[in-house]
Amino acid sequence: MKSKRQNNLSAAEWKVMRVVWDLKKAMAREVYTVAGEEHGWTPATVKTLLKRLVDKGYLNTTKVGNGFVYRPAHSAISILRDAADTLLGNAARGTTGPLLAHMLESSPLDEADLDSLQQLIDEKKKSLGSDDSKHK
Amino acid sequence: MKSKRQNNLSAAEWKVMRVVWDLKKAMAREVYTVAGEEHGWTPATVKTLLKRLVDKGYLNTTKVGNGFVYRPAHSAISILRDAADTLLGNAARGTTGPLLAHMLESSPLDEADLDSLQQLIDEKKKSLGSDDSKHK
DNA sequence: AGCTAACGTTGACATTTGTAAACGATTCGG
DNA sequence: CCGAATCGTTTACAAATGTCAACGTTAGCT
Incomplete structure:
Protein backbone atom coordinates (compact mmCIF):
# COMPACT_ATOMS: atom_id res chain seq x y z
CA MET A 1 0.00 0.00 0.00
CA LYS A 2 1.10 3.49 -0.63
CA SER A 3 2.17 5.35 2.46
CA LYS A 4 -0.43 8.02 2.91
CA ARG A 5 1.69 11.06 2.21
CA GLN A 6 -0.42 13.76 3.81
CA ASN A 7 1.91 16.62 3.10
CA ASN A 8 1.59 17.09 -0.60
CA LEU A 9 3.88 19.18 -2.71
CA SER A 10 2.66 22.64 -3.54
CA ALA A 11 3.19 24.10 -6.99
CA ALA A 12 6.29 26.03 -5.98
CA GLU A 13 7.70 23.05 -4.13
CA TRP A 14 7.35 20.91 -7.24
CA LYS A 15 9.53 23.32 -9.17
CA VAL A 16 12.26 23.05 -6.60
CA MET A 17 12.00 19.29 -6.47
CA ARG A 18 12.29 19.01 -10.21
CA VAL A 19 15.55 20.89 -10.09
CA VAL A 20 16.95 18.67 -7.36
CA TRP A 21 15.75 15.52 -9.09
CA ASP A 22 17.42 16.58 -12.30
CA LEU A 23 20.67 17.33 -10.53
CA LYS A 24 20.40 14.17 -8.36
CA LYS A 25 21.85 16.21 -5.55
CA ALA A 26 22.42 19.89 -5.15
CA MET A 27 23.83 22.55 -2.94
CA ALA A 28 21.74 25.53 -2.01
CA ARG A 29 23.68 27.70 -4.40
CA GLU A 30 22.75 25.60 -7.38
CA VAL A 31 19.10 25.62 -6.52
CA TYR A 32 19.10 29.37 -5.98
CA THR A 33 20.61 29.78 -9.39
CA VAL A 34 18.57 27.35 -11.43
CA ALA A 35 15.18 27.61 -9.77
CA GLY A 36 15.66 31.27 -9.03
CA GLU A 37 16.42 32.04 -12.63
CA GLU A 38 13.56 29.89 -13.89
CA HIS A 39 10.90 31.50 -11.77
CA GLY A 40 12.23 34.87 -10.79
CA TRP A 41 12.64 33.92 -7.18
CA THR A 42 15.06 35.56 -4.78
CA PRO A 43 17.43 33.29 -2.87
CA ALA A 44 15.33 33.98 0.21
CA THR A 45 12.32 32.41 -1.42
CA VAL A 46 14.23 29.34 -2.49
CA LYS A 47 15.64 28.99 1.00
CA THR A 48 12.15 28.87 2.44
CA LEU A 49 11.05 26.27 -0.06
CA LEU A 50 14.08 24.10 0.59
CA LYS A 51 13.42 24.24 4.30
CA ARG A 52 9.79 23.30 3.87
CA LEU A 53 10.74 20.40 1.64
CA VAL A 54 13.14 19.11 4.24
CA ASP A 55 10.46 19.47 6.91
CA LYS A 56 7.94 17.65 4.76
CA GLY A 57 10.39 14.83 4.23
CA TYR A 58 10.92 15.28 0.52
CA LEU A 59 14.57 16.22 0.81
CA ASN A 60 17.37 14.79 2.89
CA THR A 61 20.45 16.72 3.83
CA THR A 62 24.06 16.04 4.57
CA LYS A 63 26.22 18.69 6.08
CA VAL A 64 29.03 19.88 3.86
CA GLY A 65 31.03 23.00 4.50
CA ASN A 66 28.87 25.77 5.79
CA GLY A 67 25.72 24.28 4.37
CA PHE A 68 23.91 21.22 3.16
CA VAL A 69 23.83 18.98 0.20
CA TYR A 70 20.21 18.34 -0.61
CA ARG A 71 19.06 15.13 -2.16
CA PRO A 72 15.64 13.70 -2.93
CA ALA A 73 14.25 11.42 -0.26
CA HIS A 74 12.10 9.65 -2.83
CA SER A 75 12.46 8.91 -6.51
CA ALA A 76 10.88 11.34 -8.90
CA ILE A 77 8.84 8.61 -10.50
CA SER A 78 7.25 7.47 -7.26
CA ILE A 79 6.11 10.96 -6.43
CA LEU A 80 4.94 11.53 -9.96
CA ARG A 81 2.94 8.36 -9.84
CA ASP A 82 1.10 9.54 -6.77
CA ALA A 83 0.32 12.82 -8.48
CA ALA A 84 -0.83 10.97 -11.59
CA ASP A 85 -3.14 8.80 -9.52
CA THR A 86 -4.69 11.90 -8.04
CA LEU A 87 -5.17 13.33 -11.49
CA LEU A 88 -6.75 10.13 -12.75
CA GLY A 89 -8.98 10.08 -9.71
CA ASN A 90 -10.30 13.45 -10.76
CA ALA A 91 -10.98 12.39 -14.33
CA ALA A 92 -14.67 12.44 -15.10
CA MET B 1 -2.32 28.62 -26.84
CA LYS B 2 -3.69 27.84 -23.47
CA SER B 3 -5.39 30.76 -21.87
CA LYS B 4 -3.40 31.32 -18.73
CA ARG B 5 -5.96 30.26 -16.18
CA GLN B 6 -4.65 31.95 -13.10
CA ASN B 7 -7.21 30.57 -10.72
CA ASN B 8 -6.44 26.91 -10.56
CA LEU B 9 -8.65 24.32 -8.99
CA SER B 10 -7.81 23.27 -5.47
CA ALA B 11 -8.06 19.64 -4.40
CA ALA B 12 -11.48 20.07 -2.87
CA GLU B 13 -12.73 22.04 -5.84
CA TRP B 14 -11.68 19.23 -8.18
CA LYS B 15 -13.88 16.81 -6.29
CA VAL B 16 -16.87 19.04 -6.71
CA MET B 17 -16.11 19.60 -10.37
CA ARG B 18 -15.88 15.91 -11.03
CA VAL B 19 -19.35 15.43 -9.62
CA VAL B 20 -20.79 18.18 -11.78
CA TRP B 21 -18.96 16.95 -14.87
CA ASP B 22 -20.30 13.46 -14.33
CA LEU B 23 -23.84 14.75 -13.91
CA LYS B 24 -23.45 17.23 -16.79
CA LYS B 25 -25.52 19.63 -14.75
CA ALA B 26 -26.62 19.58 -11.18
CA MET B 27 -28.63 21.35 -8.57
CA ALA B 28 -27.11 22.20 -5.23
CA ARG B 29 -28.98 19.38 -3.59
CA GLU B 30 -27.40 16.76 -5.79
CA VAL B 31 -23.93 18.04 -5.17
CA TYR B 32 -24.50 18.19 -1.44
CA THR B 33 -25.60 14.61 -1.53
CA VAL B 34 -22.99 13.08 -3.80
CA ALA B 35 -19.92 15.09 -2.91
CA GLY B 36 -20.98 15.39 0.69
CA GLU B 37 -21.35 11.67 1.04
CA GLU B 38 -18.08 10.98 -0.77
CA HIS B 39 -15.97 13.25 1.37
CA GLY B 40 -17.86 13.71 4.59
CA TRP B 41 -18.62 17.35 3.92
CA THR B 42 -21.53 19.22 5.38
CA PRO B 43 -23.81 21.05 2.96
CA ALA B 44 -22.26 24.28 4.21
CA THR B 45 -18.88 23.21 2.94
CA VAL B 46 -20.20 22.23 -0.44
CA LYS B 47 -22.00 25.56 -0.70
CA THR B 48 -18.75 27.40 -0.19
CA LEU B 49 -16.99 25.33 -2.79
CA LEU B 50 -19.76 25.83 -5.33
CA LYS B 51 -19.63 29.56 -4.79
CA ARG B 52 -15.88 29.67 -5.23
CA LEU B 53 -16.14 27.64 -8.40
CA VAL B 54 -18.68 30.06 -9.81
CA ASP B 55 -16.45 32.98 -8.83
CA LYS B 56 -13.45 31.37 -10.45
CA GLY B 57 -15.39 30.83 -13.62
CA TYR B 58 -15.49 27.06 -13.57
CA LEU B 59 -19.24 26.80 -13.15
CA ASN B 60 -22.08 28.66 -14.80
CA THR B 61 -25.49 29.00 -13.24
CA THR B 62 -29.05 29.38 -14.36
CA LYS B 63 -31.72 30.33 -11.91
CA VAL B 64 -34.33 27.69 -11.34
CA GLY B 65 -36.80 27.79 -8.49
CA ASN B 66 -35.19 29.07 -5.36
CA GLY B 67 -31.72 28.14 -6.51
CA PHE B 68 -29.41 27.46 -9.39
CA VAL B 69 -28.61 24.77 -11.81
CA TYR B 70 -24.86 24.50 -11.99
CA ARG B 71 -23.10 23.43 -15.13
CA PRO B 72 -19.44 23.24 -16.12
CA ALA B 73 -18.14 26.29 -17.92
CA HIS B 74 -15.45 24.18 -19.59
CA SER B 75 -15.22 20.59 -20.67
CA ALA B 76 -13.66 18.16 -18.25
CA ILE B 77 -11.07 17.12 -20.79
CA SER B 78 -9.81 20.63 -21.41
CA ILE B 79 -9.26 21.24 -17.74
CA LEU B 80 -7.71 17.83 -17.31
CA ARG B 81 -5.33 18.52 -20.16
CA ASP B 82 -4.12 21.67 -18.46
CA ALA B 83 -3.54 19.74 -15.27
CA ALA B 84 -1.75 17.02 -17.20
CA ASP B 85 0.50 19.58 -18.83
CA THR B 86 1.40 20.90 -15.43
CA LEU B 87 2.20 17.41 -14.25
CA LEU B 88 4.33 16.70 -17.29
CA GLY B 89 6.07 20.00 -16.77
CA ASN B 90 7.10 18.78 -13.35
CA ALA B 91 8.40 15.47 -14.61
CA ALA B 92 12.13 15.18 -14.12
C1' DA C 1 43.17 35.60 13.96
C1' DG C 2 39.87 38.34 11.66
C1' DC C 3 36.72 39.40 8.10
C1' DT C 4 33.37 38.40 4.74
C1' DA C 5 30.47 35.80 1.86
C1' DA C 6 27.19 32.27 2.11
C1' DC C 7 24.14 29.31 4.59
C1' DG C 8 20.24 27.95 7.45
C1' DT C 9 16.69 29.64 10.75
C1' DT C 10 13.16 32.82 12.23
C1' DG C 11 9.85 36.00 11.58
C1' DA C 12 6.56 38.26 8.59
C1' DC C 13 2.60 39.10 5.89
C1' DA C 14 -0.89 38.71 2.27
C1' DT C 15 -3.55 35.22 -0.17
C1' DT C 16 -5.68 30.79 -0.82
C1' DT C 17 -7.76 26.75 0.90
C1' DG C 18 -10.56 23.67 3.95
C1' DT C 19 -14.37 23.61 6.68
C1' DA C 20 -18.54 25.35 8.51
C1' DA C 21 -22.14 28.24 10.94
C1' DA C 22 -25.30 32.26 10.72
C1' DC C 23 -28.29 35.06 8.14
C1' DG C 24 -31.58 36.55 4.79
C1' DA C 25 -34.38 35.59 0.70
C1' DT C 26 -37.60 32.63 -1.63
C1' DT C 27 -40.37 28.86 -3.11
C1' DC C 28 -43.56 25.16 -2.38
C1' DG C 29 -46.65 22.28 0.21
C1' DG C 30 -50.76 22.76 2.51
C1' DC D 1 -51.49 32.89 2.39
C1' DC D 2 -48.25 31.16 5.74
C1' DG D 3 -44.71 28.60 7.54
C1' DA D 4 -41.08 25.24 6.73
C1' DA D 5 -37.49 23.62 3.80
C1' DT D 6 -33.93 25.25 0.82
C1' DC D 7 -30.90 28.04 -1.38
C1' DG D 8 -27.31 31.48 -1.89
C1' DT D 9 -24.49 35.04 0.57
C1' DT D 10 -21.77 36.62 4.29
C1' DT D 11 -18.70 35.90 7.89
C1' DA D 12 -15.22 33.17 10.37
C1' DC D 13 -11.04 31.14 11.32
C1' DA D 14 -7.12 28.06 11.23
C1' DA D 15 -3.76 26.05 8.22
C1' DA D 16 -1.12 26.07 3.95
C1' DT D 17 1.22 28.64 0.42
C1' DG D 18 3.94 32.25 -2.01
C1' DT D 19 7.33 35.59 -1.23
C1' DC D 20 10.88 37.73 1.06
C1' DA D 21 13.94 40.21 4.68
C1' DA D 22 16.61 40.15 8.93
C1' DC D 23 19.58 37.68 11.87
C1' DG D 24 22.96 34.75 13.71
C1' DT D 25 26.46 31.21 12.53
C1' DT D 26 30.28 29.37 10.24
C1' DA D 27 33.62 28.09 6.61
C1' DG D 28 37.30 29.62 4.12
C1' DC D 29 40.46 33.14 2.52
C1' DT D 30 44.06 36.40 3.89
Missing part, protein backbone atom coordinates in the same frame (compact mmCIF):
# COMPACT_ATOMS: atom_id res chain seq x y z
CA ARG A 93 -16.35 9.48 -16.77
CA GLY A 94 -14.98 8.79 -20.19
CA THR A 95 -12.14 11.25 -20.01
CA THR A 96 -9.35 8.89 -19.10
CA GLY A 97 -8.70 7.72 -22.64
CA PRO A 98 -8.60 11.20 -24.17
CA LEU A 99 -6.46 12.36 -21.29
CA LEU A 100 -3.85 9.71 -21.91
CA ALA A 101 -4.00 10.42 -25.62
CA HIS A 102 -3.23 14.06 -25.00
CA MET A 103 -0.35 13.27 -22.71
CA LEU A 104 1.07 10.79 -25.14
CA GLU A 105 0.87 13.31 -27.94
CA SER A 106 2.51 16.12 -26.08
CA SER A 107 5.30 14.09 -24.55
CA PRO A 108 8.74 13.68 -26.03
CA LEU A 109 9.31 9.95 -25.98
CA ASP A 110 12.11 7.83 -27.36
CA GLU A 111 11.94 4.50 -29.08
CA ALA A 112 12.31 2.53 -25.86
CA ASP A 113 9.50 4.43 -24.16
CA LEU A 114 7.23 3.86 -27.10
CA ASP A 115 8.05 0.18 -27.14
CA SER A 116 7.12 -0.30 -23.50
CA LEU A 117 3.91 1.56 -24.00
CA GLN A 118 3.09 -0.50 -27.03
CA GLN A 119 3.62 -3.63 -25.07
CA LEU A 120 1.39 -2.44 -22.27
CA ILE A 121 -1.34 -1.69 -24.73
CA ASP A 122 -1.05 -5.11 -26.27
CA GLU A 123 -1.30 -6.77 -22.91
CA LYS A 124 -4.29 -4.69 -21.97
CA LYS A 125 -6.03 -5.57 -25.18
CA LYS A 126 -5.42 -9.22 -24.59
CA SER A 127 -6.78 -9.12 -21.05
CA LEU A 128 -9.80 -7.23 -22.33
CA GLY A 129 -10.78 -10.14 -24.50
CA SER A 130 -10.57 -12.80 -21.81
CA ASP A 131 -11.74 -10.54 -19.05
CA ASP A 132 -15.41 -11.27 -18.50
CA SER A 133 -15.82 -8.26 -16.24
CA LYS A 134 -17.03 -6.19 -19.14
CA HIS A 135 -20.65 -5.40 -18.92
CA LYS A 136 -21.79 -3.08 -21.66
CA ARG B 93 14.40 14.06 -16.94
CA GLY B 94 13.63 10.57 -18.11
CA THR B 95 10.49 10.13 -16.06
CA THR B 96 7.93 10.91 -18.71
CA GLY B 97 7.94 7.46 -20.25
CA PRO B 98 7.62 5.57 -16.97
CA LEU B 99 4.97 8.02 -15.86
CA LEU B 100 2.83 7.34 -18.89
CA ALA B 101 3.41 3.63 -18.49
CA HIS B 102 2.11 3.77 -14.96
CA MET B 103 -0.96 5.74 -15.94
CA LEU B 104 -1.69 3.42 -18.80
CA GLU B 105 -1.41 0.43 -16.53
CA SER B 106 -3.65 1.76 -13.82
CA SER B 107 -6.34 3.14 -16.09
CA PRO B 108 -9.47 1.28 -17.09
CA LEU B 109 -9.56 1.63 -20.87
CA ASP B 110 -11.84 0.12 -23.45
CA GLU B 111 -10.98 -1.23 -26.85
CA ALA B 112 -11.54 2.11 -28.57
CA ASP B 113 -9.28 3.95 -26.15
CA LEU B 114 -6.57 1.39 -26.65
CA ASP B 115 -6.89 1.63 -30.40
CA SER B 116 -6.43 5.39 -30.44
CA LEU B 117 -3.45 5.11 -28.18
CA GLN B 118 -1.95 2.44 -30.34
CA GLN B 119 -2.34 4.62 -33.37
CA LEU B 120 -0.71 7.57 -31.63
CA ILE B 121 2.22 5.40 -30.73
CA ASP B 122 2.60 4.16 -34.27
CA GLU B 123 2.59 7.69 -35.59
CA LYS B 124 5.12 8.77 -33.04
CA LYS B 125 7.38 5.91 -33.92
CA LYS B 126 7.17 6.77 -37.56
CA SER B 127 8.08 10.38 -37.02
CA LEU B 128 10.94 9.30 -34.81
CA GLY B 129 12.53 7.16 -37.47
CA SER B 130 12.35 9.28 -40.60
CA ASP B 131 11.81 12.81 -39.49
CA ASP B 132 14.59 13.76 -37.11
CA SER B 133 12.97 17.03 -36.21
CA LYS B 134 14.89 18.52 -33.37
CA HIS B 135 13.29 21.87 -33.77
CA LYS B 136 11.34 23.31 -30.87
